[in-house]
Amino acid sequence: MATDPAELINRAKAWLAEDPDPETRGELAKLIEAEDADELAARFAGTLQFGTAGLRGELGAGPMRMNRSVVIRAAAGLAAYLKAQGEGSGLVVIGYDARHKSADFARDTAAVMVGAGLRAALLPRPLPTPVLAFAIRHLGAVAGVEVTASHNPPRDNGYKVYLGDGSQIVPPADAGIAAEIAAVGPLDGVPRPEAGWETLDEAVLTAYLERTDAVLTPGSPRDTRVVYTPMHGVGRDTLVAAFARAGFPAPVVVAEQAEPDPDFPTVAFPNPEEPGAMDLAFATARAAGTDIDIVIANDPDADRCAVAVPAPGTPEGWRMLRGDEVGALLAAHLVRKRASGTFASTIVSSQLLSRIAAASALPYEETLTGFKWLARVDGLRYAFEEALGYCVDPEGVRDKDGITAALLITELAAELKQAGRTLTDLLDDLAREFGLHATDQLSVRVEDLSLIADAMRRLREQPPTVLAGLAVSRADDLTQGTETLPPTDGLRYYLAGSPEAGIESARVVVRPSGTEPKLKCYLEVVVPVSSPEALPEARTTATAALAAVKRDVSAAAGIDA
Numbered sequence: 001m002a003t004d005p006a007e008l009i010n011r012a013k014a015w016l017a018e019d020p021d022p023e024t025r026g027e028l029a030k031l032i033e034a035e036d037a038d039e040l041a042a043r044f045a046g047t048l049q050f051g052t053a054g055l056r057g058e059l060g061a062g063p064m065r066m067n068r069s070v071v072i073r074a075a076a077g078l079a080a081y082l083k084a085q086g087e088g089s090g091l092v093v094i095g096y097d098a099r100h101k102s103a104d105f106a107r108d109t110a111a112v113m114v115g116a117g118l119r120a121a122l123l124p125r126p127l128p129t130p131v132l133a134f135a136i137r138h139l140g141a142v143a144g145v146e147v148t149a150s151h152n153p154p155r156d157n158g159y160k161v162y163l164g165d166g167s168q169i170v171p172p173a174d175a176g177i178a179a180e181i182a183a184v185g186p187l188d189g190v191p192r193p194e195a196g197w198e199t200l201d202e203a204v205l206t207a208y209l210e211r212t213d214a215v216l217t218p219g220s221p222r223d224t225r226v227v228y229t230p231m232h233g234v235g236r237d238t239l240v241a242a243f244a245r246a247g248f249p250a251p252v253v254v255a256e257q258a259e260p261d262p263d264f265p266t267v268a269f270p271n272p273e274e275p276g277a278m279d280l281a282f283a284t285a286r287a288a289g290t291d292i293d294i295v296i297a298n299d300p301d302a303d304r305c306a307v308a309v310p311a312p313g314t315p316e317g318w319r320m321l322r323g324d325e326v327g328a329l330l331a332a333h334l335v336r337k338r339a340s341g342t343f344a345s346t347i348v349s350s351q352l353l354s355r356i357a358a359a360s361a362l363p364y365e366e367t368l369t370g371f372k373w374l375a376r377v378d379g380l381r382y383a384f385e386e387a388l389g390y391c392v393d394p395e396g397v398r399d400k401d402g403i404t405a406a407l408l409i410t411e412l413a414a415e416l417k418q419a420g421r422t423l424t425d426l427l428d429d430l431a432r433e434f435g436l437h438a439t440d441q442l443s444v445r446v447e448d449l450s451l452i453a454d455a456m457r458r459l460r461e462q463p464p465t466v467l468a469g470l471a472v473s474r475a476d477d478l479t480q481g482t483e484t485l486p487p488t489d490g491l492r493y494y495l496a497g498s499p500e501a502g503i504e505s506a507r508v509v510v511r512p513s514g515t516e517p518k519l520k521c522y523l524e525v526v527v528p529v530s531s532p533e534a535l536p537e538a539r540t541t542a543t544a545a546l547a548a549v550k551r552d553v554s555a556a557a558g559i560d561a
Contacts, residue, residue, distance in 0.1 A: 046064055050174065081177045097129070130404070151272075170376070216246055216408070236259075282318045472495055503526070
């Protein structure tokens, strides 16, 4: 794309002429008047790319930002794609969160769909993403759109696309939709009627809530006491309603984060995994007293679920469980409930799930990252990924669902409580049975995306042969794909064990994030546990090994840990 100042200004003026949003028009007019070449280049030297994550980016004027013009084009491209697939009279369901512009983007999408001859239905208000994923199949839609940027910073928004099977798009659908978006002409040629779509009533939410009951065992204990935060997002009302239906005590909601707020004022990043994000939840739990059993958090669109357990002797008094730990706990719970079907996780998630499945003679599959892949596993019964995503009812929601995951972990905590045990006790059991699977992550956020490409190139040109004193026994460049995985930009290293160091094996996966400007390195060390008394030493060994692997991967990639 051109970066000549005069041409940039011409492109900006052409964009301004058809921008339907007074807010972004005013913003862009000021940039043009100031002849701000750097800022115009940032917005006009390219276009926001549509891919398997749909669209996600910073709000603002121009083709490199999320705005109504970009969304109208995306909706027109999706409509053209659906018509080309023979779905020209089908229903498209549209959901949205409480971020800035989400409601506007949802209404624009509905208008474009109706203008293209499709039917459109908006969810009744900002609701969790899993409600939209459920509604697609429940209503027999041919596609669905969720306007959300999930746990991204407040300045971002996004556009997630599902097809009629209720799963997020994967290749080649993403390329097909992107091609149709690129073919959209001037915006005044995209019909956008003022009415004609349906706004759904509460029946769709009621149907979703009725489905959440299916994840629990009739008659199971329900006396878990929970502190809950929706992280300024849209999860509260739906989760509280689901808990009430199930017969759990009403959660103690973190007051400061209870209401939807697109500015997320109490957190640096509205992601339970980020440092400090859970501080208010832990403070609420401490204030509520010793009868609180677990702390639960959803991310802002409530498709992820974080869990914390009591940690006496620590400053916070609570410990966040890793997604891999919650994933293993839910798997063990489902095995005890005699679940049948395939268990699945991703290449960056703990390998513990494969061992749990094998011990129960259950099929197991590994996929690329993202529920767009996990949801497509044949015969899927349960799936999780380390980034706090869990699918515990694939017949209801073929995506991660932070509401049903919260119900299931709360049921497990209640059953353990009745037996005088805790989630931590069950994790100890799993470590003794299958080995301690300790995981960690090196995540580097960058301003300059070229740093990520440089790190990946460095690792390919000078691949490590030893990490943390463990020999690299196998290295996979995932751009080539495997017998079971399509190509992706990633590197995977299997490390040989060391009996002298007390390590059975280790694994490292390095990949660029698909939704944020981050390089992510996923680390796992497996330490055998010979007896209950050996657990503390095993944890010490695993912690030291993970720190050493992290240090050596950082050095090999040339990035600061």
